[in-house]
Amino acid sequence: MDKLRLLPGECGYSLAARAHLLSPYGSWKVTNQTLFGRESVRINALLPGHLSSLALLADSTVEHLRLEASAHPLVAFGLSDKEKRLALANSEVQNNASTVYEQARMAASKLSFGYVLKCCCACMEEDKARYGLAYWHTMHQLHGVSVCPVHARVLSTVEAGEGALNHAYELPFVDNTLNLEVESNALKLSRYIVELHALLSQFTPLGSMSERYIAWLDAKGFITAGGRIRWKQLKKELQRTWLTLFDVQGKVLPPELSTFHFVPRLVHQDAPTHYIRHVLLMAYLTDSPEQFFAGQKSKSAVIPHQKTHTVPEERKVLQLLKQHCSLRQCAAQLKCSVGYVKGVALRHQITIERRRKRITPQMERCIWRKAFVGQHRQDIAQQLGLSIGAVEQVIQSHAGLSAWRHHLLMQQRKLSNRTSLINFMRRFPDASRNVIKHQCNAYMWLYKHDKAWLYAQLPEAKSPGKPQGINWAVRDLVLCDQLEALQGKFTSLSAIDRAVGGHSWLRRYREKVPLAFGLAQQILARGTSKE
Template identity: 20%
Template sequence: MLPFFTNPYSNELVYSAIARYHFYSGNIDYKDTLEEVFHSRSVTPSVEIGSNFSILAQQLAPNHSLESLLSKHTIYPYYASFLSKSRKKEIIKDVQGDGQGLYSRLGMVAGGICKKNGLLYCPKCVTNDLEQYGEPYIHREHQLQGIVYCAHHELILKKYPIDFSTSSRIEFIRFDEKLMNLSMLHEVEPKEFITIQIALAKLAYQLLQLPIHNFCRESINFKYRTLLRERNLMTASNRIRQYELYNAFQSKFPKGFLEKCESAIVANDEYNWLKVITRKLKRHVHPFRHLLMLYFLEQDLDSFLQVEADTGPFGSGPWPCLNKAANHYKEYVIQEVNVTRDFKSKAPIGTFECSCGFIYARKGPDRLSEDKYRIGRIKAFGDAWKAKLRELEAEGTYSTRTLARMFGVDSKTVIKYLSSEIKIEGHSEKSIPSKLLIYRNQLLKGIRQYPSYSRTKIRLCFPKEYMYLYRHDNEWLFEQLPIIQREKNNQVIVDWDSRDRALK
């Protein structure tokens, strides 16, 4: 157990705390410090994260745990939100042990961008640290790849004059205020570049404050899709409009900015980082590019946390039946939704069909939970609706307007369906030809006998009745026939046994 330790300051790297420990312990040889802190003289210091955390946590218990050190005093949270759950488990094992493979799992080797070859600091932060603690220390938010401004004071970061290329590989570099330039002059570059870089720095700092298990690659992807759908950048079939996304993304940033940040997008590359970041792929995307994505989507971490995961333009089923004449009105009994695209607006159109025969559609995407109870257009009322209408009308106690309110339709719709039951081409039921009534009854009996038959099958089974009704009573005929079924594979399945019986 260590006799004392320099407890890390707010957002101080573990590396920085050990550097201060080495200084105050009076050790001359850095291997002595490694032996005291890690019980090993062969550990190689690492600025961003480190290794052998299980031993370090034991040394600092009960004030610090492995997870608290990792989440509060390394840059790991900058990467954690965009890693898969399995990758996170592997990294926890890495930092507990010798750290082999740690940085390749993070993507800092192959996928690193805007790499920093030294330690950086904010002059104003150093001034505040001197006033509060009497010494400066290495802030983790200033060491993040891609971040060049201080999120707190909006000043460009400066490089500490001593770096790893001029020091021993086992040396812990401690900030010395005598070697630091504390002038607060702003960098001369386009104002719009500065504005975006400061916004990205603030997003990065917010990332560091998140619990390391708050997000994962999978949940981030679903949140992105929700926000892209709101911007009409997803098709009705849940595909991302990559061409439109590319153009919108490019127009969000000033010319030359993405190139400066080593994040230019090659439009024709099937695996450019913008396509990879929006797909369910295992490829790693640098967290700085996720920050660019969040900036494009106009999100900070607080608002992004509130975004619901995308489950399609109409959410996940089941969906309610909105047939006011049914006993299961507003009950979630519809298991599937057929999504098509509006020809003009390209917005998704959802069609919901209940077993009671009621079919309705509405334009999406749904934005509120109440949208599930919204009807855009009724495509079919169904037998249950018609039977209930006839039943209430037969009681004689309801006016047409009252029935219309009860059924949620226009008065003309009520009149239309009541009239179709008792009139044909201006004739009363008593004056309907007997042949017509017979063929009506025969066709209705056949439809009830074969409820799964399509219109084509009904026509093949009852060709004589079908043709007579088509010529003399087609409005009634089409009201009774099943809804037109779309062929899924462009093949017509013929029931040859039924056709043979019909043609005998």
């Protein structure tokens, strides 16, 4: 296959689609066999994989395609571990790209952005004027980008995956009249993601992201003198800033992100996660990625070093308490926290000296009652005007209460998911097991936690059965209609075959389509006869 130059900002899927468009066969199977040596290949617009084959097609290097034609810089940034980044890079050059998403931990992030291809109508017009055709841009395919950062226009989407644009290779073909109102926060987030992708393509930031977050949060007043996050204030500000991105109509981001429960984990430890979680916090703290990485790292004095404690056996704690040792003396001897010693004492009804100012015995019993029936800690805290930590400490002081609350939570989820599955099967009584699995959200939860009940409710597995044979007589008549509609001259049977779809029926199965083959011979004779 002829070499193709990678167009500015073009993604890997678009490069393969242009190669398919120039192919004389018009079959995605032939295109895959030619480019990748296999028929069963699907190129992902975000992480295409097969970079060695695509680099050979573009007469370029694997590293250039990795940085320019895929979201690798952003995804690797979210992994935050050198070994995981190396495993992702190795999977992208293998002949089988089925492990790319696994190494990128996309499924582990538990975030669904849908299977779509995105394009900007204004970019399409410019590309047609410059290069003669429209193509898919890498920056538009990035998760979280819903607005073109160049033209500030809402991106048009084309459904991909099962039941839509599946194995096919297509270039942008959407209606260019779409001109929806742009939401300012969506534009800000889209530009920040694209700028971060461009920045990470040039350098890899060194050091801890956790330290950078602490420094910026401290500068904005969200870190206490003890080094803790003022979480209630920060959560309120984050939700106020990004509220419009989680509207049902916009669907810019998955609703799971709207709680921002991932922020404390980002701040306190460098753990692998989806890059969109980093971007939401970074874009709130700074106006650009350059500004974020230019900031000073947090000093060691901002957050005092916290001693690591091991958890001793409760028997040893009880022995020291019976010897009338204080909580601090017990903690010092056993090298554990004072809170752990206090919890053990309360669980075993050992009287300890407490300097409570607000929590009375009546309030403590009220917390126990509310916790026993499964109320959330935050709701209890708000009702009684206490902190969540104080409520949790009372809950932990009651033996078995925490385990009982977990049991209640699992039972509630089990009931909810069972009801959801039954309702889905009532609405769609003819749905197969695969349809239920892909369209009912309760399926996977029940598969993990209630498999026996799930399998008892699912319909019988359907056997694939024997495929229907081809009705060549009908196909012969259809081909005749297509051939009669052809215009112009043809000088070869292959050219005629490509004009009617490129299925090679006229060449490989000529004895099964005699009428169409005879008509093709007549068309060929007219095209080759001298005028």
